[in-house]
Amino acid sequence: MQINVGNGSDRHQVRRSFTTEKAARDFLDETRGSVAAGTYVRGSRRTVDTAIDDWLTSKHRIKASTRRGYKVTLQVVRDELGKVELQKLTKRDVDDLVTALRAGRVEGRKKFSPRSVNQMLGLLIQVLATEQRQGHVVRNVAELVDKVPSDPKKFRTLTETEILRILDHKCRDGHLWTLALYGLRRGEIAGLRWVHVDLVKGTVRIAENRVYAGDGNYVVDTPKSRASARTLPLPADVVTVLKAAKKNQQRERLALGEAYQGGDYVACDEAGEPYTPGLLTFRWGKMLDDLGIDRVRLHDARHSCATLMHLKGQPIAVIAAWLGHSSAAFTMSVYAHSQGDALKAAGESFR
Numbered sequence: 001m002q003i004n005v006g007n008g009s010d011r012h013q014v015r016r017s018f019t020t021e022k023a024a025r026d027f028l029d030e031t032r033g034s035v036a037a038g039t040y041v042r043g044s045r046r047t048v049d050t051a052i053d054d055w056l057t058s059k060h061r062i063k064a065s066t067r068r069g070y071k072v073t074l075q076v077v078r079d080e081l082g083k084v085e086l087q088k089l090t091k092r093d094v095d096d097l098v099t100a101l102r103a104g105r106v107e108g109r110k111k112f113s114p115r116s117v118n119q120m121l122g123l124l125i126q127v128l129a130t131e132q133r134q135g136h137v138v139r140n141v142a143e144l145v146d147k148v149p150s151d152p153k154k155f156r157t158l159t160e161t162e163i164l165r166i167l168d169h170k171c172r173d174g175h176l177w178t179l180a181l182y183g184l185r186r187g188e189i190a191g192l193r194w195v196h197v198d199l200v201k202g203t204v205r206i207a208e209n210r211v212y213a214g215d216g217n218y219v220v221d222t223p224k225s226r227a228s229a230r231t232l233p234l235p236a237d238v239v240t241v242l243k244a245a246k247k248n249q250q251r252e253r254l255a256l257g258e259a260y261q262g263g264d265y266v267a268c269d270e271a272g273e274p275y276t277p278g279l280l281t282f283r284w285g286k287m288l289d290d291l292g293i294d295r296v297r298l299h300d301a302r303h304s305c306a307t308l309m310h311l312k313g314q315p316i317a318v319i320a321a322w323l324g325h326s327s328a329a330f331t332m333s334v335y336a337h338s339q340g341d342a343l344k345a346a347g348e349s350f351r
Helices: 021-037 048-058 064-081 091-103 114-133 160-168 174-181 186-190 236-259 277-291 299-311 316-323 328-335 340-348
Strands: 002-005 012-015 203-206 209-214 217-221 230-233
Touching (some): 048 064, 064 114, 064 209, 064 217, 174 236, 186 209, 230 316
16 A cells, blocks of 8 residues: 655655555545644654654754763663664663663673663653654653652761862862862862962962863863862861962972973873862872772762751851852752761751
């Protein structure tokens, strides 16, 4: 049987074979109804892999680091379902992938956490939503898949005593750990240039972010968000630490002579080469080991800053602006944590 579908220049022919006249007429009625409702989808052998490629290409406004994160997150979908034709992709296909990832049964990959699975699902939903809007698929099957329930991730923040030990620790990178405990992100520290530090006025301007973009490349881009671009006042003790670090870098420049490279960045080695974000993480861990402090992530120094400000009575809106968040609710839910000492003090307040 051959029928014409579509309107005007978009009209095309569909050929199908049926065993009975009734089946043919039912198909014809259903097809015409879909065309009239605007839900008709022309047959296509377009694959999941192609859809993901096109979706990533369409993301013109995202940063290089965000694009890399999307690619990494969606790679497991491409590996396991990439060759499947979009119009043949089913909810069961996605459910089976989620089950395999949660059980650690995907070759070459560790067991996925609920957060990792839900991130993957969220991006796949976006990919298929774009395909649906373009008329390539009838429905978004990923939207039908349940998210994996999980408890909010718990972080260990540094205690006030640990923070003071780090601040008092004399080492070449001490000024970097001061900035981390001051609330700067790792990428903000790695991207901070001396021209953005005013040691006379006592301010630091967060204007750039240095991040890993994949394939061994690092890029310096604008801050993570509009709210992240901010100028912060520097306490006198932080100014003192930064002045000492700058003088030390100047001594290193003189000692090395023409072999000294750069020196524009606040975070750099003895030859003036800027630190990568990964190197900052490595050196942070080594410093904690030297002090005998249980390891926490470098980003947890930022958590610690928020928590300490919260325990000192600073309004959440102020903390959010300080950290460069656009939402005070996000700051409260993610960054402000109660510590053992604070809970003990709260209990004593009832006596």
